[in-house]
Amino acid sequence: MMRHLSPTGSPIKFAELAGWLVNTVTGRNNSEALLQLAKELLGVDAGFLFSTGRGAMTALLTAVKLQNSDSGRDEVVVPAYTCYSVASSVINAGLKIRLCDIDPRTLSYDEQQLHQIDFSRVVAIISANLYGLPNDLPMLEKLAKTEGVLLIDDAAQSLNAKIDGRYLGSFGDAGILSLDKGKNVTSIQGGLIVTNHRGLAESLSQQVGKLDALSFKRQLIEFIKVLIYYFFLNPYAYKLPANISFSGLGETRFETDVEVSKYPAFLSSLATAQFNRIDQITQSRTRHGFYYDGALQSNQSITKIDRLAQTEPAYLRYPLLVHDADKRSELLDRFREYGISASYPKSLNCVTEIEAHLVGERRCPGAEAIAGQIVTLPTHAYVRESDMNQIIETLAGL
Numbered sequence: 001m002m003r004h005l006s007p008t009g010s011p012i013k014f015a016e017l018a019g020w021l022v023n024t025v026t027g028r029n030n031s032e033a034l035l036q037l038a039k040e041l042l043g044v045d046a047g048f049l050f051s052t053g054r055g056a057m058t059a060l061l062t063a064v065k066l067q068n069s070d071s072g073r074d075e076v077v078v079p080a081y082t083c084y085s086v087a088s089s090v091i092n093a094g095l096k097i098r099l100c101d102i103d104p105r106t107l108s109y110d111e112q113q114l115h116q117i118d119f120s121r122v123v124a125i126i127s128a129n130l131y132g133l134p135n136d137l138p139m140l141e142k143l144a145k146t147e148g149v150l151l152i153d154d155a156a157q158s159l160n161a162k163i164d165g166r167y168l169g170s171f172g173d174a175g176i177l178s179l180d181k182g183k184n185v186t187s188i189q190g191g192l193i194v195t196n197h198r199g200l201a202e203s204l205s206q207q208v209g210k211l212d213a214l215s216f217k218r219q220l221i222e223f224i225k226v227l228i229y230y231f232f233l234n235p236y237a238y239k240l241p242a243n244i245s246f247s248g249l250g251e252t253r254f255e256t257d258v259e260v261s262k263y264p265a266f267l268s269s270l271a272t273a274q275f276n277r278i279d280q281i282t283q284s285r286t287r288h289g290f291y292y293d294g295a296l297q298s299n300q301s302i303t304k305i306d307r308l309a310q311t312e313p314a315y316l317r318y319p320l321l322v323h324d325a326d327k328r329s330e331l332l333d334r335f336r337e338y339g340i341s342a343s344y345p346k347s348l349n350c351v352t353e354i355e356a357h358l359v360g361e362r363r364c365p366g367a368e369a370i371a372g373q374i375v376t377l378p379t380h381a382y383v384r385e386s387d388m389n390q391i392i393e394t395l396a397g398l
């Protein structure tokens, strides 16, 4: 194929890039407007910006730890299949990880294991909401209340997804959003915490006041990255970065240290411009997600992921499971140009760097099965109907 689709990146429009360049030159700071948009959409009182989603998660967990400093509790319940940087954030906040297995049918927590957890030392539970698919957040909210722990709703991949009309990121006590590459709203990097929790908001306010800014050199690198992202995400240009093996595209590595820094103000107008058309961005994603969903059938080779009742996914990608390891490898290899991609290669119980920070159950067969079988299909605005038909035909023939 002449084109090469990225697995997940949303295109930035020319007008958005041009407006951002003007705002950067004139020194305009839209950070407050960005926070306001997020707070309004999610219906929350307080919002805080950080240079990354993982930095935001680390700051939030630090605030959670401070709130619980007298209780002797120091554990966080983490989904055994989620982004590695969630685990890094828990470790960087000085807390321990209590994994809970994931149900491969829904990518939500395995409820049976969740209800067997010993919550006596737990301070918080974190949701996953991977690929824009909502977890069973009403159930998690109820459980967190019953157990007297906080719920952190990780909507890094699920901005604009809903359950019963309620936005992801607004469940529980605080939500996390990411503005990283490949997210629905991107400024190459960035992360937000949204919360209605007074104590957490006060603690975060203090932390934010003391944050260091990124160095001029780092900001210059981010500036260049925006330009590269704009020019090379286009399927006619993406071949180049995708084929440069040292570009590190799509690689998942465990990062031990999480930097907690200020969000660079010059990126804010880029994020704000996309936030203003979040419904349009999501509609294009969901149209593609539902197209795959309507055309694909679970069979002996593939299993679709069940959407939970009352949920409106944002479909950052369309996930499914391919059972046969050889067929999956071949698919990922031969159809890379169609944006077909794997996801995190390991469940968190199998990531060696995390081992020393784990407490409780380490057997997570559901999460391990997901890591070995998951395949994600692209849903972004560069995807054409003919691409989807080719992908569907290939999957049907497995």
Ligand SMILES: Cc1ncc(COP(=O)(O)O)c(C=O)c1O
Pocket (backbone or CB within 6 Å): 052, 053, 054, 055, 057, 082, 083, 085, 086, 128, 130, 154, 156, 157, 178, 179, 180, 189, 190, 191
């Ligand atoms: C579920 C989840 N949580 C947290 C993060 C961290 O966000 P960031 O990449 O902005 O650090 C990510 C990143 O992709 C994620 O997917």
